[in-house]
Amino acid sequence: MDKLQKNERFSVMTKMLSDSPGKIFTLGGFAEMFGSAKSTVSEDIDIIQNLFSKFGMGVIETIAGASGGVRFVPTLSISQINNSIDKMCDELKKRERILPGGYLYMLDIIYNPDKVSNIGKIFVGQFYKREIDYVVTVETKGIPLAFMTAKYLNVPLVIVRHTSEATDGASVNINYVSGSSRKIQNMVLSLKALKRHSKILFIDDFMKGGGTAKGIIELSKEFECEVVGIGVLVETAEPKKKLVDNYFSIMTLHNFNEENDNIDIKPSMNWA
Amino acid sequence: MDKLQKNERFSVMTKMLSDSPGKIFTLGGFAEMFGSAKSTVSEDIDIIQNLFSKFGMGVIETIAGASGGVRFVPTLSISQINNSIDKMCDELKKRERILPGGYLYMLDIIYNPDKVSNIGKIFVGQFYKREIDYVVTVETKGIPLAFMTAKYLNVPLVIVRHTSEATDGASVNINYVSGSSRKIQNMVLSLKALKRHSKILFIDDFMKGGGTAKGIIELSKEFECEVVGIGVLVETAEPKKKLVDNYFSIMTLHNFNEENDNIDIKPSMNWA
Numbered sequence: 001m002d003k004l005q006k007n008e009r010f011s012v013m014t015k016m017l018s019d020s021p022g023k024i025f026t027l028g029g030f031a032e033m034f035g036s037a038k039s040t041v042s043e044d045i046d047i048i049q050n051l052f053s054k055f056g057m058g059v060i061e062t063i064a065g066a067s068g069g070v071r072f073v074p075t076l077s078i079s080q081i082n083n084s085i086d087k088m089c090d091e092l093k094k095r096e097r098i099l100p101g102g103y104l105y106m107l108d109i110i111y112n113p114d115k116v117s118n119i120g121k122i123f124v125g126q127f128y129k130r131e132i133d134y135v136v137t138v139e140t141k142g143i144p145l146a147f148m149t150a151k152y153l154n155v156p157l158v159i160v161r162h163t164s165e166a167t168d169g170a171s172v173n174i175n176y177v178s179g180s181s182r183k184i185q186n187m188v189l190s191l192k193a194l195k196r197h198s199k200i201l202f203i204d205d206f207m208k209g210g211g212t213a214k215g216i217i218e219l220s221k222e223f224e225c226e227v228v229g230i231g232v233l234v235e236t237a238e239p240k241k242k243l244v245d246n247y248f249s250i251m252t253l254h255n256f257n258e259e260n261d262n263i264d265i266k267p268s269m270n271w272a
Numbered sequence: 273m274d275k276l277q278k279n280e281r282f283s284v285m286t287k288m289l290s291d292s293p294g295k296i297f298t299l300g301g302f303a304e305m306f307g308s309a310k311s312t313v314s315e316d317i318d319i320i321q322n323l324f325s326k327f328g329m330g331v332i333e334t335i336a337g338a339s340g341g342v343r344f345v346p347t348l349s350i351s352q353i354n355n356s357i358d359k360m361c362d363e364l365k366k367r368e369r370i371l372p373g374g375y376l377y378m379l380d381i382i383y384n385p386d387k388v389s390n391i392g393k394i395f396v397g398q399f400y401k402r403e404i405d406y407v408v409t410v411e412t413k414g415i416p417l418a419f420m421t422a423k424y425l426n427v428p429l430v431i432v433r434h435t436s437e438a439t440d441g442a443s444v445n446i447n448y449v450s451g452s453s454r455k456i457q458n459m460v461l462s463l464k465a466l467k468r469h470s471k472i473l474f475i476d477d478f479m480k481g482g483g484t485a486k487g488i489i490e491l492s493k494e495f496e497c498e499v500v501g502i503g504v505l506v507e508t509a510e511p512k513k514k515l516v517d518n519y520f521s522i523m524t525l526h527n528f529n530e531e532n533d534n535i536d537i538k539p540s541m542n543w544a
Binding site for chain 1: 279283290377411416420441462464
């Protein structure tokens with residue numbers, strides 16, 4: 001291959017890093033690919049790092065040591081996070097979203113690729129330092145959010161189901177109690193789905209009582225795995241006491257019921 | 273903002289294009305952002321276009337006319353497609369994947385972000401010229417593939433369920449007959465999910481008789497929408513005659529049953 005110009009190297013490195021979030025690229029690998037000195041590549045990466053930071057395009061992390069190099073972590077800047085959450089809150093406040101039984105219509109948000117990307121980046125910013133091995137969710141509505149988070153963390157997605165299917169193979173089945181309705185529910189996961197002693201991030205679209213999250217913690221124990229993070233898009237303010245203690249939520253829905261005239265949904269924390 | 277160097281412009285344009293597949297960026301917009309002449313940006317884009325093509329990093333399409341500009345379409349080169357499919361076939365051939373009832377364990381493939389990205393890019397290469405408005409799938413296993421395809425096409429994902437839920441709001445319910453088992457099944461979709469007169473791409477992980485695809489065509493008619501493409505990851509060679517005529521599959525599973533000693537799975541078409 002002809003030796004690339006500096007601007008061409010920049011374009012190719014940017015594309016490779018951002019296409020494979022979480023993957024470690026060595027400076028030596030880039031140097032060989034471009035026929036450049038390692039010091040040149042190192043200087044290039046410094047500039048790209050600053051650019052990413054300046055334009056809020058995510059973080060390029062330097063990993064030290066023998067297996068070291070650089071990797072791209074897709075995160076949002078604080079102002080991007082605030083804009084993105086404020087916009088979602090505004091959309092979710094619309095009166096026509098209230099459904100019978102005190103539910104909120106959110107499918108257009110949680111299945112929208114742009115919004116799901118932003119939400120995934122917010123979760124990644126919270127959890128990428130915890131050495132996650134798998135992102136786990138329960139079917140169905142949290143799957144896009146969990147998948148995008150898994151992609152950005154460069155780990156496999158695992159989907160827990162409510163009933164077993166022939167395509168799962170042998171599976172582990174547990175019962176859990178829904179935190180809000182107190183109903184007994186079922187969770188099934190293929191025995192092949194998780195390697196033992198893995199670290200798990202649980203992602204879901206909604207948390208009311210926290211029963212599902214607690215169920216995932218129990219299920220993980222059966223696989224000798226540990227839930228090291230829980231992230232949900234929306235939690236309800238009530239009940240205040242959830243069945244799990246440590247979780248991160250993006251938005252909080254206050255005093256919500258069918259008779260409400262307006263929907264009171266706010267960012268769960270102050271990002272300023 | 274300080275005026276950017278040429279290599280910095282390259283990095284930022286590459287990142288912006290590849291982060292928002294399907295979105296049209298105008299040359300004027302880039303020129304204004306960088307404080308450069310439009311002709312300069314146009315020359316830069318030409319070079320980036322060639323680089324993307326040379327490195328198999330996808331296509332940068334030029335859109336002519338008043339609302340014109342450039343957009344990034346994430347596709348794979350023919351050799352990348354062949355490599356990716358051959359690798360999946362090799363993995364799927366492993367004897368331990370055979371499950372009771374003549375099923376094949378594929379969850380580790382269809383929930384793996386890297387593989388799902390490649391599969392999404394193969395679907396996009398087939399369908400991006402058809403002006404798709406929505407990618408539709410049926411829960412659960414096809415969701416990651418369908419979501420990634422939707423993201424790459426820059427359109428919303430729509431998930432059809434088997435039973436209705438309170439969070440769907442008012443919904444349309446249809447019955448359909450499974451093409452292989454001849455069982456009557458149920459499909460439900462929220463009334464708000466699709467705008468009338470839209471073009472739909474149906475994506476799924478597996479096709480045996482084609483009953484699900486046919487069900488989606490029927491369901492789409494209730495929304496006055498048209499299915500303009502069907503893409504599946506794996507189809508079975510038998511039955512040869514499916515309930516739908518036009519579909520695209522990536523791999524074909526031949527003569528498969530529980531008693532087989534080996535799994536015969538091949539690319540569905542010759543990409544050379």
